[in-house]
Amino acid sequence: MLMDRYNIWQKIGIYAAILVFLTFILLPFVEMFRTSLSPMSHLFHSPYEFWTTEFSFQAYHDMWIKVPLLGRYILNSIYVATMVTVLTMIFVIPAAYAYARLEFPFKSISLGAFLAVNMFTGAVLLIPLYRVMQTLSLLNTYWSMIIPGVAFLIPTGIWLLRGYLEKIPRELEEAAFVDGASRIYTLRRVVLPLAVPGLIVVGVSVFIGAYAQQYLFAITFNQVREYQPLAAGLFEFIGYQSVEWNQMMAAALTGILPVIIVFLFLQKYLVAGLTAGAVKE
Numbered sequence: 001m002l003m004d005r006y007n008i009w010q011k012i013g014i015y016a017a018i019l020v021f022l023t024f025i026l027l028p029f030v031e032m033f034r035t036s037l038s039p040m041s042h043l044f045h046s047p048y049e050f051w052t053t054e055f056s057f058q059a060y061h062d063m064w065i066k067v068p069l070l071g072r073y074i075l076n077s078i079y080v081a082t083m084v085t086v087l088t089m090i091f092v093i094p095a096a097y098a099y100a101r102l103e104f105p106f107k108s109i110s111l112g113a114f115l116a117v118n119m120f121t122g123a124v125l126l127i128p129l130y131r132v133m134q135t136l137s138l139l140n141t142y143w144s145m146i147i148p149g150v151a152f153l154i155p156t157g158i159w160l161l162r163g164y165l166e167k168i169p170r171e172l173e174e175a176a177f178v179d180g181a182s183r184i185y186t187l188r189r190v191v192l193p194l195a196v197p198g199l200i201v202v203g204v205s206v207f208i209g210a211y212a213q214q215y216l217f218a219i220t221f222n223q224v225r226e227y228q229p230l231a232a233g234l235f236e237f238i239g240y241q242s243v244e245w246n247q248m249m250a251a252a253l254t255g256i257l258p259v260i261i262v263f264l265f266l267q268k269y270l271v272a273g274l275t276a277g278a279v280k281e
Contacts, residue, residue, distance in 0.1 A: 070251055077258075129221075140223055
């Protein structure tokens with residue numbers, strides 16, 4: 001009886017902690033949505049009022065008029081994030097496999113160096129990166145945002161995928177080697193089919209990272225409006241006199257819809273990948 005009561009209170013504590021965590025995570029999005037539905041006259045009302053009878057979707061209509069290229073900005077963000085994800089995975093898969101299966105000099109040191117890259121922000125390397133882009137004539141192109149994105153996300157992808165590949169039994173590869181298969185053939189035909197859930201986890205993580213980290217490189221390396229991603233394009237909502245916050249929040253919520261759709265569509269695969277990587281032996 002005492003144990004049952006303890007288990008009940010333990011579950012209540014866990015659920016309460018999850019509820020508090022979700023509240024802190026979702027509250028900014030709830031406030032963004034409320035702001036997008038509120039008229040400007042209500043946003044600065046004192047004292048603060050969460051609810052108003054004047055809610056409308058007018059800002060979602062006006063944002064297309066205020067920023068005619070908003071659709072182009074969203075498509076640019078999707079394109080850049082997709083290209084970054086594809087190129088990153090091309091480099092990450094063989095590198096993660098090498099770190100998971102092969103032995104070579106300075107393996108631990110180089111792996112630690114990859115992790116150290118994540119300690120630096122893009123702002124630290126903006127000047128040398130600008131010179132590189134200028135030398136390669138890549139300024140004011142999509143590649144000026146794609147290449148730095150790939151460079152900064154490869155280390156994260158290697159660390160995530162390496163941990164998953166290490167859980168795949170080596171005996172499967174050894175059986176393929178006995179049958180005369182090469183390492184590349186084994187990677188392509190044996191390892192990668194088993195690693196699909198892990199690949200999806202890494203791919204989605206890279207896509208979200210690439211979609212969210214476009215602002216700094218865009219405003220530094222790209223001055224052509226037609227190539228700007230959403231993060232930089234939102235600056236058009238900032239006027240000289242005032243900011244239409246309801247329209248800006250409407251545009252921001254519209255811009256993150258592709259990420260939400262990708263996450264919802266691949267949610268079951270993400271859960272399968274995260275759990276499978278933890279239990280495979």
